[in-house]
Amino acid sequence: MPNIEIQKCLKENIINIKNTFHDTSDIIVRNIKVGFKGPLEIDIVYLDGIIDLDLIQEYVVKPLLEPFKTVGFKESIIDQIIERIIESADVKTTTKYKELIDAIVQGNTVLLINGYQKGIIIPSPKWAERSIEASIGERSARGPQIGLTEKMKTNINLIRGSLRTPDFCVETVEFGSLSPTSVSILYIEGIVDKGILKEVKKRLKSLTIKYVLSERVLEDVLEGKPRSFFPRVRHSERIDGVVSSLFEGRVVVIVDGNPFAIIAPALFIDFMHAPDEYHISMGRFTNRIMRLIAFILGVYLPGVYIAIANFHKDDLPNKISKAIISKEELLPTFWEIFILIFLIRMLVDVAFRLPKSGVILVSLIGTIVIGETAVTAKLIHPVSLIVIGITSLSSFLGANRGLVGADTTLRMLFLIIANFWGFNGIIIATTILIIYMVSLNSVGVPYLSPLIPFKMQELKDTFYREDLQKLINSKHSYTEDND
Incomplete structure (x- = not known):
């Protein structure tokens, strides 16, 4: 699949997509014809239930159905559609079939045009997500109460709300050959310990896995061998706990779909600490x-x-x-x-x-x-x-x-x-x-x-x-x- 190119024949591309998804009932293909002279045949492809239909209807389908005239050479039509018609802030193109499939799985909408070996990818995910609420596992008497959620982008948004600095860096990679899962490595440039950051990246790079169902598999890789009953990375579901660790020069790893952050390094003395100690004066010595x-x-x-x-x-x-x-x-x-x-x-x-x-x-x-x-x-x-x-x-x-x-x-x-x-x-x-x-x-x-x-x-x-x-x-x- 990685080497397969998108075909010029629209029907062939749609057949390949449906076969890849095993003719699942929630793969939707909407066929439209646009343009004045030499109408273009376009298929809009997406997975029902995980995209924002209102967004696609308002900023993709509706502008495409408006009469427009293609100008210039045939090769520039895709660029004209992206620049003049689609009203989306972030639009990508690809010629690779695998990138097209991955985009659909991740909740994006794909546009394929008959006669062109290039697909247009429009971000449109709308995943089910619980509302932001207080941390349950790490309760404290004082201090911020907001906890992480299952969505990685929401968590990064919350962390950025507390870390108002351009030095906050996010590196996102994917793990899983069967079901790719996004994993973000967070650190503050200029504060992070370079040796720790290098070691974290090295250990994560060595991970080869079909899917990431739990963050535990990443913890095992970060802890390394030999295995021990002492934890050598720690969890936090509190925003202030993550931010504090970043300011201490540590590296934080967040897995999409898991409401916990993995913090490294984790030393024995760290497990004696509690988040609310930094918000109250009582007990600082005891x-x-x-x-x-x-x-x-x-x-x-x-x-x-x-x-x-x-x-x-x-x-x-x-x-x-x-x-x-x-x-x-x-x-x-x-x-x-x-x-x-x-x-x-x-x-x-x-x-x-x-x-x-x-x-x-x-x-x-x-x-x-x-x-x-x-x-x-x-x-x-x-x-x-x-x-x-x-x-x-x-x-x-x-x-x-x-x-x-x-x-x-x-x-x-x-x-x-x-x-x-x-x-x-x-x-x-x-x-x-x-x-x-x-x-x-x-x-x-x-x-x-x-x-x-x-x-x-x-x-x-x-x-x-x-x-x-x-x-x-x-x-x-x-x-x-x-x-």
Whole structure:
């Protein structure tokens, strides 16, 4: 298909188009004859339901049906139609059959003239789109509330509304041999880290795929290999989150049809941040420390409890040991914790996928089964419930920031290690974990930066938020791996 030229015979072109679309009922061909002397036969081709019919009727069909006289040589008629008749701001021509088909699929209207090997493409898409609304997944107490939508052009429009600078650059490419999907790379010239931008483009260029159903496939390419349970790119559905990342010299990737922006690089400390921290003064020194402690609790608390129950209960005062660990329960402590984690995971999964009307009922049943009944029947110790309750709350704090996968995986690993080797195993595993995290990078930037390698000037926006005026006027820089 890429090498096939448009034919001079209009009927042959229409037959080829219909065959390409497998005679689908929503491919519309409108035949008209225009001109005074030597009338021209023109076919208007489009997909019904995805174009603006009023626009085509008013600025294409109606002007074409008005009497006009062709002048000059026959070869200039297409140029005359574009320049004198079609009232559209953006008109393109092509001689390639593939470009013609791609234009129709993307919601454009195509004009073919009998006797000419050139088609006219008129942009006319009118895709169904939800209205602009507040971000649901990244709610905040203060600051802009507008979230991204599924349409890429709308998202870029919203971002440009906040980024009023000619240095804001958009590079759009298409991925998908079967169903092309537009992907835009956003950055600010003069601020973006050139090494990061080069690496992002290099990784995206290596992608070969039939279609892009989800942005996850792009995330996998940007994260690179080896795969990790730590996220090395992050999402944002907030306009202010995207704009802030661009001003920090990062690169943003937007996929048409997905209401999320992919931001790279994404460092471990970034997942402790929240958008509303830059709009309020409260908690500038404590919020991020609290989230880091919550992440540590979510990972270590069940393992620490198991290590105490299995190896160190005799080291505790007798009163405390009897209060938190007893032998009256039917199940061993390890299996208590393991089953509780499994049941909580089931409840969360059900709550997100059931109709809203059934969530309350499921929550009630879960409370009765996991809580009161299990304790009364002496299947589970009350302290085990408290441990898992704190662990779950800690996990939810970082869930919408992308750390839920790392939190869940590490929790189970440390739980198993603590059951067999106690605190010695936890200490050794923690050392290995830190070494592993040091080895990770996000599009070439060390994952634990600016802590490892240490960069004093970048600490102003890590575990605490520096004065906003200093943050706005400072230039961010990223230490890149030499690999």
